[in-house]
Amino acid sequence: MNAPQEPPVTLLPTGFIDLLQHEAEAEAQGIARIMDVFSQYGYEQVRPPLIEFEASLLAGGGQALSAQTFRILDPDSRRMLALRPDMTTQISRIAATRLAERPRPLRLSYAGSCVLVGTPGRDGARQITQVGLELIGPDSAEADAEVILVTSSALSALQVANVSIDLSCPNIAKALIATETFTAAQEATLIQALDRKDVAAVRDLGGTLAPVLTQLLRATGPARHALEILTQLDLPLSAADEVRRLQEVVNAVWTADPTIILTIDPAEFRGWQYHTGLCMTVFAADVREEIGRGGRYLSYEQEAACGMTLRPEALLKATPPVSLKKRVYLPHGTSAARSHKLREDGFATVAGLNEVSSPCAEARRLRCAYYILQDKLVEV
Amino acid sequence: MNAPQEPPVTLLPTGFIDLLQHEAEAEAQGIARIMDVFSQYGYEQVRPPLIEFEASLLAGGGQALSAQTFRILDPDSRRMLALRPDMTTQISRIAATRLAERPRPLRLSYAGSCVLVGTPGRDGARQITQVGLELIGPDSAEADAEVILVTSSALSALQVANVSIDLSCPNIAKALIATETFTAAQEATLIQALDRKDVAAVRDLGGTLAPVLTQLLRATGPARHALEILTQLDLPLSAADEVRRLQEVVNAVWTADPTIILTIDPAEFRGWQYHTGLCMTVFAADVREEIGRGGRYLSYEQEAACGMTLRPEALLKATPPVSLKKRVYLPHGTSAARSHKLREDGFATVAGLNEVSSPCAEARRLRCAYYILQDKLVEV
Numbered sequence: 001m002n003a004p005q006e007p008p009v010t011l012l013p014t015g016f017i018d019l020l021q022h023e024a025e026a027e028a029q030g031i032a033r034i035m036d037v038f039s040q041y042g043y044e045q046v047r048p049p050l051i052e053f054e055a056s057l058l059a060g061g062g063q064a065l066s067a068q069t070f071r072i073l074d075p076d077s078r079r080m081l082a083l084r085p086d087m088t089t090q091i092s093r094i095a096a097t098r099l100a101e102r103p104r105p106l107r108l109s110y111a112g113s114c115v116l117v118g119t120p121g122r123d124g125a126r127q128i129t130q131v132g133l134e135l136i137g138p139d140s141a142e143a144d145a146e147v148i149l150v151t152s153s154a155l156s157a158l159q160v161a162n163v164s165i166d167l168s169c170p171n172i173a174k175a176l177i178a179t180e181t182f183t184a185a186q187e188a189t190l191i192q193a194l195d196r197k198d199v200a201a202v203r204d205l206g207g208t209l210a211p212v213l214t215q216l217l218r219a220t221g222p223a224r225h226a227l228e229i230l231t232q233l234d235l236p237l238s239a240a241d242e243v244r245r246l247q248e249v250v251n252a253v254w255t256a257d258p259t260i261i262l263t264i265d266p267a268e269f270r271g272w273q274y275h276t277g278l279c280m281t282v283f284a285a286d287v288r289e290e291i292g293r294g295g296r297y298l299s300y301e302q303e304a305a306c307g308m309t310l311r312p313e314a315l316l317k318a319t320p321p322v323s324l325k326k327r328v329y330l331p332h333g334t335s336a337a338r339s340h341k342l343r344e345d346g347f348a349t350v351a352g353l354n355e356v357s358s359p360c361a362e363a364r365r366l367r368c369a370y371y372i373l374q375d376k377l378v379e380v
Numbered sequence: 381m382n383a384p385q386e387p388p389v390t391l392l393p394t395g396f397i398d399l400l401q402h403e404a405e406a407e408a409q410g411i412a413r414i415m416d417v418f419s420q421y422g423y424e425q426v427r428p429p430l431i432e433f434e435a436s437l438l439a440g441g442g443q444a445l446s447a448q449t450f451r452i453l454d455p456d457s458r459r460m461l462a463l464r465p466d467m468t469t470q471i472s473r474i475a476a477t478r479l480a481e482r483p484r485p486l487r488l489s490y491a492g493s494c495v496l497v498g499t500p501g502r503d504g505a506r507q508i509t510q511v512g513l514e515l516i517g518p519d520s521a522e523a524d525a526e527v528i529l530v531t532s533s534a535l536s537a538l539q540v541a542n543v544s545i546d547l548s549c550p551n552i553a554k555a556l557i558a559t560e561t562f563t564a565a566q567e568a569t570l571i572q573a574l575d576r577k578d579v580a581a582v583r584d585l586g587g588t589l590a591p592v593l594t595q596l597l598r599a600t601g602p603a604r605h606a607l608e609i610l611t612q613l614d615l616p617l618s619a620a621d622e623v624r625r626l627q628e629v630v631n632a633v634w635t636a637d638p639t640i641i642l643t644i645d646p647a648e649f650r651g652w653q654y655h656t657g658l659c660m661t662v663f664a665a666d667v668r669e670e671i672g673r674g675g676r677y678l679s680y681e682q683e684a685a686c687g688m689t690l691r692p693e694a695l696l697k698a699t700p701p702v703s704l705k706k707r708v709y710l711p712h713g714t715s716a717a718r719s720h721k722l723r724e725d726g727f728a729t730v731a732g733l734n735e736v737s738s739p740c741a742e743a744r745r746l747r748c749a750y751y752i753l754q755d756k757l758v759e760v
Contacts, residue, residue, distance in 0.1 A: 010436065010473055012436075013432065017429060028427075042729060045401060051506075056391070094398055096390065121456070127429050353522040
């Protein structure tokens with residue numbers, strides 16, 4: 001038997017990549033821009049660590065990501081550590097501990113890398129960047145709307161084109177279903193049918209709720225159209241409350257900025273594991289995957305919270321290319337004052353470390369757009 | 381026996397911390413500022429992943445950090461992954477693979493988090509941030525000097541006060557020692573004595589080299605003074621070459637910027653495990669630990685390289701406090717146009733999500749310096 005061949009040391013594991021110049025700059029600048037907009041709305045940056053005790057990271061809502069979490073044994077504490085698969089749990093922990101005494105509403109923002117175990121054989125990203133905000137304390141339509149408005153403002157600042165924010169509220173259908181006596185299995189099958197928008201199956205499985213549930217499926221699309229249908233449905237009190245809240249959120253958003261595109265998909269359930277009210281998914285027309293997601297949930301000690309997490313890897317596909325500084329080649333011996341002035345003027349100076357016969361050719365070789373000749377800036 | 385009590389889920393493992401508002405902002409802004417200066421000198425940003433195959437991360441110079449590296453089994457490849465304890469090895473890999481065809485000098489910059497296993501019982505940081513640059517290709521005094529100049533420029537941009545850069549060159553003493561026939565044990569003891577600046581021990585152990593080695597110990601301190609001594613020593617050819625190179629580096633730095641404070645410690649060996657020439661340690665007067673370190677080394681396939689890694693955690697102790705946007709409380713119902721204008725003017729707007737009886741009291745409660753009253757900006 002041959003020993004298994006070691007792959008070259010230059011290979012990266014599936015799902016982990018190098019970002020090179022333009023990509024790395026775009027990510028860094030994009031994150032900085034988003035965080036700046038968050039700060040303009042009074043969101044204060046926190047930076048939790050990459051690693052925590054497993055028990056902390058997987059507490060509460062974090063439990064949902066347990067199977068996607070890498071663990072490591074800590075030689076110091078002899079306890080299991082975990083690499084964060086998500087940052088929301090960390091922000092909740094900070095809000096409930098070090099910032100417990102801070103007045104509410106508490107507005108926090110964060111940016112950082114997370115690591116997922118991934119699915120063997122699939123080549124999805126396993127290191128993902130998250131940039132997000134959490135509005136902790138209030139439970140109101142105004143608070144939900146603020147999360148949407150700030151998100152929209154950040155995406156505008158990045159010139160992400162054709163953004164739409166899809167609102168869903170699994171509680172509407174759940175409140176309806178709770179009025180009937182389904183078995184757990186029936187209920188699960190019915191929810192799957194709703195999630196698939198399978199009208200025939202919903203009719204079959206819905207019993208006396210079939211008419212209202214099929215109407216609910218029709219209430220999908222632009223928010224104005226969907227709300228017209230939703231507000232006319234004959235709903236039990238708690239479901240009607242959810243619809244009213246949805247209407248209030250849409251009104252509050254459009255009062256502040258009527259250009260924001262909102263859609264509604266009331267019967268979406270997928271991926272909303274710990275959310276307790278409004279759920280939001282952010283799309284840009286030219287990007288297949290979602291560029292952000294968020295919603296209302298309960299933070300530590302059942303404190304109300306609503307948040308949004310943006311995914312730079314996805315959303316930067318919909319932004320204009322990042323502009324880099326123009327490079328100027330400085331022949332060896334160019335004065336420090338001259339090169340200082342060029343940097344002040346916004347150029348990147350590329351110093352010649354030795355004499356060359358043709359500064360122009362050397363500038364071209366080093367991908368510079370300009371070089372200095374007799375103290376003058378000359379185009380290559 | 382009682383079951384061991386689980387600590388509260390809010391506790392963090394030793395060496396991992398949360399950065400809150402001012403600290404998190406200072407780190408983000410400081411890193412962005414340093415990276416911007418690097419880009420002004422033509423350094424192009426790359427962003428390698430947090431995790432690689434163990435074999436890649438610990439190749440070459442990376443081996444030195446093996447004992448400080450966390451490993452994880454990858455369920456996808458069934459191979460060992462490692463969390464990077466340092467980024468230099470990653471930059472070397474990128475230079476030798478995806479950027480192999482790029483013309484040299486290749487100038488790369490990077491910023492990111494690294495994780496160390498740490499020493500059980502000690503409470504040093506286990507997550508550290510690195511911001512650095514690598515100048516790959518040339519092996520010359522001009523290249524060494526550029527690394528010093530760009531570092532100094534970045535620290536000036538951050539207003540780090542009283543920076544000094546300490547230069548050492550273990551090769552001078554090693555070249556001297558190689559001219560005598562010491563046993564390996566004798567050599568190790570002698571190097572330890574030199575490193576400790578233990579003149580008596582160096583005299584005892586140095587044999588015929590004792591006079592020149594004790595002179596070498598005297599050549600410590602401000603660069604001008606140290607070089608006066610070093611250049612007058614009677615040295616073997618290779619050690620004299622190292623001194624000449626050191627003199628050239630100092631001259632090149634001072635030609636470009638005579639205000640840079642350089643010191644020399646020719647007999648320092650600690651921590652320089654894979655360096656092949658000049659070694660640099662950066663200090664600021666008010667910070668006990670070093671704020672950066674770097675030097676000349678051989679990259680993949682023996683390519684010449686010189687680099688510098690700055691430690692924001694340390695250097696931000698020597699920078700002026702970060703200035704945050706002034707917060708303005710907006711009573712519920714403030715117009716979108718008004719709040720937009722305030723953000724454009726550089727304020728952070730804190731929206732009132734409901735009516736309050738005293739906007740002034742609410743502004744104070746939410747740590748705002750101002751609030752809006754009848755469309756006017758009023759100080760709290």
